[in-house]
Amino acid sequence: MKITDFLDKFEKISSTDNFEKKFVRGIDKTCKFCSKTSNETTFNNVPHVIPELFGKNNFTNNEECDNCNTLFGRFETDLANYVSPYLTLIGQRTKSKVPIFQSRKGENQRSTRIKNINGNPHFNFGSNLSDFEYDYQNNQLNVTLKKKKFVPINVYKGLVKVGLSLCTTEELENYNKTIDWLSQREDDLENTIFDIPLLLLRTRFSKKYYAKPAAILYKRKHSISGNIYRPNLCLVVYSGILVFQIFIPFCDETENINPKEYKFEYDLFPAFVFDVDFPKDQEKIELDISDMSIVKYDMNWRAQVEEDELIGFKYDSIISN
Template sequence: MNRKKESLSYHYKGIDIFPRLDLLHTYKIIGSSSNQIRRDRTSCIFCKKTLSGINKTKSHLIPELFGKNISRNNYECDSCNSLSGKWESSMGTFLTPIRIVSKIKNKKGKIPKFKSRLDEYAIQTEMFINDSGTLKGILATKDDLKIDDVGNGRLKFRLGQCNPFDIYKVFLKIALSLMPDDKLKKENWMIKYLFNGTNDKHIFPYLYKVFLDDKMFTKATFELRQIHQQYKYHPQYLLTGYFGKVIIHIVLPIKKPKKKVYLQMPPILEIQKEKLDYEIEKIDLSDTENKKWDMSFKFSSNMKPTELKYSDN
């Protein structure tokens, strides 16, 4: 899984991608996890099987990996819910660092602990949030925590294996669950990307993540946006997620991609006070095989995690 902060423009499957920060006004919200989703149907929105007392599930629209929530997808059968549950194993690995730095609790009221992969070191790095809310742990290497002379630095989580494309599918499923019936009927072709593992030119499996050092979202919220004006090179649909100290952004599949695409980045200007620069992380979710990768967070001197210690080994 590749992580790039130096340039957000890129070339993908013969298409030039140009990220932008000023296109949000061209999109409108058509679905939000903050609102109850109502549909005029008695069938699963994914496989079209009739929902009954036997196969109807009370699944979460937003997986509880994002934090305890009461969101419900009342239009999904047990089979589709069970299948997507397999993808959430990779999502759990992806979210653990975010949940730790954001202090996001699970349904049992616990913040997950982190244990790194071993690599070439004698021990694994371990980190956790104690009862007083302090980040503590033992670091296997100084590369896991780098601090400059004024106290600013970067904390790195060396994650174990996960399937990047499964992570993309979790977000795509959330987006389709938020899509109104009239739109979903028209865009029914997107559902195949959930269940057949296809990764072709219609898919742009990149996730854009912003870490906010001065903002905290206490409840996970997802919004599905659709473009409301005719722009030749803009995707029809974007999914934005707000949880903990991050904003994430993905593009839904594009039916007829052009030779270039302009992508609206996460709505930083709406959330965070204006700054001279913004750090947006582009994460490649195109791999369909398990990969090891790293996730890091920049922090300022007033956020310094002073109770992380280096191992003596």
């Protein structure tokens, strides 16, 4: 895989940098999602372009009414249940503090708790000894994160909402069906046919840390050619060392595309570039994608899921009390 693959095919068109402290009271506004104006609805809430569950931030806008803010806010519980364990482990401060992770628990069980103190995770397993094990040979503590239940498609919708918030009004005109999809209840859309897979890619930095989260929206540079379909818009979200990548579904250009006749292709955002030491006088380097720390999720699930994830921590020594 070449580092330039993604950037050869996509270009940055918007980011949260464009929304620093944008929210202003007392001006005429139009909601970019429902098209209602200040004369038809209220704009009292401060809408964050990227939810503060990813980290404390002041990226706000003037183009989201209170009704739409409440409507789309219903995805945030699932999004928080999905992402919060990672934020606890890396010590990412959200709206008020670094979240304390409490695991999903069974009957007559107490939750395993993880609290980040001074940048280091502290574990309280109680009687849940099966949640962790020591690999003494490799000096590693393996912890099973039992996430609270979440609905995968709501996690994806929460991220799509971030992408649409970054869109210009002109670009958003290509995604009216996407707005409808976000607005409706999932049980009303049982037979929805998606133009692209609801794929979530998660990777990480090992040398870079974003104390303040950020989001960037990328647009495909070239038009569709042949029988390969590459999505028009790609969203990348950073938080701490974490990088999340999705593609925005239901672009107007796919209305006349038969998914069975086209091959979907995606390109991984090269977050790992920040961790590569380039040889002197060398601008390109070949990397094996199988060596990258990449987790891929299919998020097209409408029911709550119980997800366990094994995380390994290296240690130098064990101190017995």
